[in-house]
Amino acid sequence: xxxxxxxxxxxxxxxxxxxxxxxxxxxxxxxxxxxxxxxxxxxxxxxxxxxxxxxxxxxxxxxxxxxxxxxxxxxxxxxxxxxxxxxxxxxxxxxxxxxxxxxxxxxxxxxxxxxxxxxxxxxxxxxxxxxxxxxxxxxxxxxxxxxxxxxxxxxxxxxxxxxxxxxxxxxxxxxxxxxxxxxxxxxxxxxxxxxxxxxxxxxxxxxxxxxxxxxxxxxxxxxxxxxxxxxxxxxxxxxxxxxxxxxxxxxxxxxxxxxxxxxxxxxxxxxxxxxxxxxxxxxxxxxxxxxxxxxxxxxxxxxxxxxxxxxxxxxxxxxxxxxxxxxxxxxxxxxxxxxxxxxxxxxxxxxxxx
Amino acid sequence: xxxxxxxxxxxxxxxxxxxxxxxxxxxxxxxxxxxxxxxxxxxxxxxxxxxxxxxxxxxxxxxxxxxxxxxxxxxxxxxxxxxxxxxxxxxxxxxxxxxxxxxxxxxxxxxxxxxxxxxxxxxxxxxxxxxxxxxxxxxxxxxxxxxxxxxxxxxxxxxxxxxxxxxxxxxxxxxxxxxxxxxxxxxxxxxxxxxxxxxxxxxxxxxxxxxxxxxxxxxxxxxxxxxxxxxxxxxxxxxxxxxxxxxxxxxxxxxxxxxxxxxxxxxxxxxxxxxxxxxxxxxxxxxxxxxxxxxxxxxxxxxxxxxxxxxxxxxxxxxxxxxxxxxxxxxxxxxxxxxxxxxxxxxxxxxxxx
Numbered sequence: 001x002x003x004x005x006x007x008x009x010x011x012x013x014x015x016x017x018x019x020x021x022x023x024x025x026x027x028x029x030x031x032x033x034x035x036x037x038x039x040x041x042x043x044x045x046x047x048x049x050x051x052x053x054x055x056x057x058x059x060x061x062x063x064x065x066x067x068x069x070x071x072x073x074x075x076x077x078x079x080x081x082x083x084x085x086x087x088x089x090x091x092x093x094x095x096x097x098x099x100x101x102x103x104x105x106x107x108x109x110x111x112x113x114x115x116x117x118x119x120x121x122x123x124x125x126x127x128x129x130x131x132x133x134x135x136x137x138x139x140x141x142x143x144x145x146x147x148x149x150x151x152x153x154x155x156x157x158x159x160x161x162x163x164x165x166x167x168x169x170x171x172x173x174x175x176x177x178x179x180x181x182x183x184x185x186x187x188x189x190x191x192x193x194x195x196x197x198x199x200x201x202x203x204x205x206x207x208x209x210x211x212x213x214x215x216x217x218x219x220x221x222x223x224x225x226x227x228x229x230x231x232x233x234x235x236x237x238x239x240x241x242x243x244x245x246x247x248x249x250x251x252x253x254x255x256x257x258x259x260x261x262x263x264x265x266x267x268x269x270x271x272x273x274x275x276x277x278x279x280x281x282x283x284x285x286x287x288x289x290x291x292x293x294x295x296x297x298x299x300x301x302x303x304x305x306x307x308x309x310x311x312x313x314x315x316x317x318x319x320x321x322x323x324x325x326x327x328x329x330x331x332x333x334x335x336x337x338x339x340x341x342x343x344x345x346x347x348x349x350x351x352x353x354x
Numbered sequence: 355x356x357x358x359x360x361x362x363x364x365x366x367x368x369x370x371x372x373x374x375x376x377x378x379x380x381x382x383x384x385x386x387x388x389x390x391x392x393x394x395x396x397x398x399x400x401x402x403x404x405x406x407x408x409x410x411x412x413x414x415x416x417x418x419x420x421x422x423x424x425x426x427x428x429x430x431x432x433x434x435x436x437x438x439x440x441x442x443x444x445x446x447x448x449x450x451x452x453x454x455x456x457x458x459x460x461x462x463x464x465x466x467x468x469x470x471x472x473x474x475x476x477x478x479x480x481x482x483x484x485x486x487x488x489x490x491x492x493x494x495x496x497x498x499x500x501x502x503x504x505x506x507x508x509x510x511x512x513x514x515x516x517x518x519x520x521x522x523x524x525x526x527x528x529x530x531x532x533x534x535x536x537x538x539x540x541x542x543x544x545x546x547x548x549x550x551x552x553x554x555x556x557x558x559x560x561x562x563x564x565x566x567x568x569x570x571x572x573x574x575x576x577x578x579x580x581x582x583x584x585x586x587x588x589x590x591x592x593x594x595x596x597x598x599x600x601x602x603x604x605x606x607x608x609x610x611x612x613x614x615x616x617x618x619x620x621x622x623x624x625x626x627x628x629x630x631x632x633x634x635x636x637x638x639x640x641x642x643x644x645x646x647x648x649x650x651x652x653x654x655x656x657x658x659x660x661x662x663x664x665x666x667x668x669x670x671x672x673x674x675x676x677x678x679x680x681x682x683x684x685x686x687x688x689x690x691x692x693x694x695x696x697x698x699x700x701x702x703x704x705x706x707x708x
Contacts, residue, residue: 006386007356032360032532034488035679096679100538100562130680132486134388178386184454203557203702208454325389325450326484327681348557351703 001028001158004134004174012177013167020164022306025140025157026172027150027320029094034133036149036322037093038214039070040276044086044335045122050267052122053077053087059111060089066106068098072151076260076274081246082338084123088260090214094152096130115333116201116352123335129212131322137172139163140318141306145218147272148320166290169321170282181323183281184208187253192343198335201352204345206328210255211282215319216274222314226305230315234301241294242275252288253280256340278341282323355382355512358488358528366531367521374518376660379494379511380526381504381674383448388487390503390676391447392568393424394630398440398689399476404621406476407431407441411617413465414443420460422452426505430614430628435600436692438477442614444568448506450484469687470555470706477689483566485676491526493517494672495660499572501626502674520644523675524636535677537635538562541607546697552689555706558699560682564609565636569673570628576668580659584669588655595648596629606642607634610694632695636677 070091
């Protein structure tokens with residue numbers, strides 16, 4: 001299996017002699033995948049009917065089906081931080097040249113940009129993340145459910161031991177051996193831009209070393225006992241944690257947070273969710289995870305259930321984490337001014353029709 | 355010395371058993387430098403006096419002297435393709451976090467963007483290249499003159515044998531072992547945008563897998579014989595080659611080309627030049643190098659002089675080459691519409707004063 005490692009100049013976080021109590025897994029490919037690309041496509045409106053969402057999914061998937069399209073995609077929905085309804089498609093490429101070729105030839109870009117001329121709803125957004133391999137890490141609670149980058153060709157879920165201690169996520173990032181992954185602005189979040197409108201076409205720059213986390217939960221087919229535990233005990237803890245991250249942004253450095261539900265082909269919700277959140281720095285996410293009661297609550301409960309059920313655990317949890325460097329530009333067309341990273345990032349409005 | 359290598363899936367170009375006839379050198383650092391950053395800052399006007407240029411150099415160097423500034427910089431001038439006079443500073447960082455921090459705190463960006471409000475000359479431009487280590491290569495004809503990235507802390511000029519055959523530059527790029535570095539649009543250059551003005555603030559996206567080459571010549575202190583040979587024989591061949599690249603763009607994929615002369619602290623020209631050129635693809639640059647008489651002329655003459663003078667050769671030639679991926683955005687304020695990559699790249703005008 002392909003892996004990247006560097007002679008360590010930054011100490012590892014793993015305590016000496018640490019042996020994890022619980023089995024955990026991570027993603028590997030047999031041959032180099034040196035740049036990973038995950039792209040989120042969104043449509044946003046006050047209210048979106050099931051038909052609206054299905055039409056959007058079909059439209060985007062029509063583009064994705066063109067030559068050089070992604071190796072995997074998922075469709076989701078969420079009510080965002082501004083209370084608006086969003087339909088979301090995420091697509092995964094493991095070769096940036098294929099993604100660049102797809103962008104150049106699929107017709108997506110001209111369709112997307114054409115909406116800037118329309119003055120009304122819905123809004124559309126595009127959040128592409130292009131990240132060197134050494135700036136990503138993944139973890140899965142089980143090896144039998146593939147989601148996210150795990151659905152790309154050749155991806156395998158392999159056993160790891162870099163888990164079960166605070167700082168394990170950082171240790172799993174190959175670059176962390178030689179780079180402390182600091183925020184260039186020490187995690188300080190600018191006050192939200194006070195825009196009454198973000199009509200038109202905006203571009204917003206993801207800060208260097210921002211940390212993006214897609215953290216997923218999958219409980220399709222869980223039996224009564226584990227289902228009830230998940231719905232009644234774990235999920236509320238998760239929601240409380242997310243609420244905390246968003247309500248104390250100056251401390252957590254939370255740039256954006258979406259609680260997304262995967263949907264079936266008919267538009268009905270699946271027993272599958274994921275939180276996609278951006279933070280100004282890895283250190284801020286770690287501080288919350290290591291010490292805040294809202295995270296410790298989630299962590300302890302998930303660990304306890306894993307220990308109780310062992311290989312019979314029917315709820316799969318996983319995440320994929322990226323620490324992108326300069327050069328990730330997100331785009332928003334006719335979106336609410338509080339959408340995504342727009343309020344907190346350096347954002348520029350593009351003049352349409354030269 | 356730190357190096358990156360991958361299990362090869364793309365055949366190397368080196369002919370079997372090849373032993374280079376001439377010694378050549380490349381750059382290495384003792385510890386990982388995983389992302390290289392070179393940033394070109396330009397000022398442009400019909401005519402710039404020596405005082406204008408010195409004032410610009412001092413202004414930019416004032417910003418560069420702030421915390422987290424670059425490890426090396428050089429000041430240059432050039433008459434560009436549109437016939438305008440340019441003062442240029444290039445700055446080198448080997449850590450993208452320091453560059454991002456410098457951008458956030460040096461005051462440069464607000465000074466730069468403030469010019470968008472002014473409606474007249476001069477124009478200002480900013481071309482930052484942020485490239486993973488495995489997408490760069492360097493070559494030097496001698497080990498005793500440090501320039502470009504060689505001036506960054508820890509950089510050493512070490513002996514190599516990957517030289518002296520067509521395709522050697524590609525073989526020196528670590529990523530080429532697993533990636534053919536194709537242009538997503540097969541090197542096809544869009545026709546130059548027919549703009550009568552590019553007033554205001556423009557951003558232009560460097561195409562994925564574009565190839566940027568800074569190719570330098572240094573002959574300070576050369577004796578009469580080698581000086582004459584350089585000025586009368588090699589330099590004219592170089593200029594003929596550059597002319598060819600620019601005059602047959604649809605074939606060569608030449609996005610932009612500047613013939614720059616380094617200048618001394620007092621603004622006088624040094625015996626040191628470099629050509630900074632961008633191509634749609636590595637393959638197009640290679641096709642010219644391998645088969646066009648204008649390059650073969652340069653190549654044969656330089657090789658002959660190296661063989662004749664051996665370690666007494668007083669003209670140093672070198673280059674640094676980058677194949678950046680998506681996410682390199684160049685900026686132009688009040689520039690001539692034919693400046694840099696502006697006519698050939700996807701370019702957007704930024705609305706100033708929201």
